[in-house]
Amino acid sequence: MTNHMSTIPVSVFIIAQDEEQHIGRLLDSCQMFDEIIVVDSGSKDNTQSIAESKGAKVVHHDWQGYARQKHFAMGLCQHEWVLNLDADEELTDEFVNEVQSFIAGNHDCVALKCRRNDLFIGRFFSRFTRLPTNTRLFLKAHAKYRLEDKVHEGPDFEKKIGYTNVYFKHYGYSNIAELTDKYNKYSSLKAEEKFHKGKRPSVLKLILIYPLEFIRNYLVYRYCFSGLRGFIFSHLSAYYALLKEAKLFEFSKTS
Structure with missing residues (x-):
C-alpha cells in the first residue's frame, strides 16, 4: 500500500523480471494509487527490492507466458478497477488525473483505451503523430485475457470501452x-x-x-x-x- 492520506481506489498490477533499470521510475509515478502489485518471475537483479522500497507488494510467480502471468497478477488485486502497466512505462500527472476522473465518471464503460508515447532515439514522438492505443484501465470482472495467445494477449471486453487521447510514456523502444x-x-x-x-x-x-x-x-x-x-x-x-x-x-x- 502507498502512504498517501487519500489514494485513488485502483489496483496497479505489473509483471516483471530483471527490470531494475526502469521499475523505480514507473512506481514513483504510481504513488497516488491505493494498491501496487508486482508479480516477479525470477529477477536476478534488484527489481524486487526496488519495488518493495516503493511500497509495492511483490509476489513471485514462475513465468507462464504473458497472458497467464497477467491473469494471475490481476487475480491478486483487491480493487474492482485495475490498471495494468509494464515496468518500462511511466505515468504522467495528466494520465493519473484522467484515471481518477474516469472511475468517478457517470458512464457505462468497463475499460479505458489510452495512448502510448514511445521514447525513440532520445525523444518522444511528435504531438501530431497518431500514437498507438492500449487498454490498460478496466474493471477486472469484465476483462478476459486470451490465455493461449503468446503475445499481444488482450485483455478483451464484451462491454463498452471509453477512449482518451491522454498518453503514458514508454521507454522500452528507446533504441x-x-x-x-x-x-x-x-x-x-x-x-x-x-x-x-x-x-x-x-x-x-x-x-x-x-x-x-x-x-x-x-x-x-x-x-x-x-x-x-x-x-x-x-x-x-x-x-x-x-x-x-x-x-x-x-x-x-x-x-
Whole structure:
C-alpha cells in the first residue's frame, strides 16, 4: 500500500523480471494509487527490492507466458478497477488525473483505451503523430485475457470501452537494437501462434505488407512529423509486420 492520506481506489498490477533499470521510475509515478502489485518471475537483479522500497507488494510467480502471468497478477488485486502497466512505462500527472476522473465518471464503460508515447532515439514522438492505443484501465470482472495467445494477449471486453487521447510514456523502444530485438522475439511468438491456429501464409500479403505498413505508419499515423526518427521507426514497424508473415511462411515449410 502507498502512504498517501487519500489514494485513488485502483489496483496497479505489473509483471516483471530483471527490470531494475526502469521499475523505480514507473512506481514513483504510481504513488497516488491505493494498491501496487508486482508479480516477479525470477529477477536476478534488484527489481524486487526496488519495488518493495516503493511500497509495492511483490509476489513471485514462475513465468507462464504473458497472458497467464497477467491473469494471475490481476487475480491478486483487491480493487474492482485495475490498471495494468509494464515496468518500462511511466505515468504522467495528466494520465493519473484522467484515471481518477474516469472511475468517478457517470458512464457505462468497463475499460479505458489510452495512448502510448514511445521514447525513440532520445525523444518522444511528435504531438501530431497518431500514437498507438492500449487498454490498460478496466474493471477486472469484465476483462478476459486470451490465455493461449503468446503475445499481444488482450485483455478483451464484451462491454463498452471509453477512449482518451491522454498518453503514458514508454521507454522500452528507446533504441534501434532494443526495438529490433523485441520485434524479432514477438514476431516468432506471433507466427508460431498463428500457425497453430491454422493460419497459412499469403503470397500477396508477403509482397505487400512491408510497403503498406510503412505508408500507414509514416503518412496515415503521421510519424512523418517526427523527422528521421519517424522515418526509421516506420521502416522498423513495416519490418516487424513482414517478419510475422515471413516466419509464418517459414513455419509452414519446416513444420
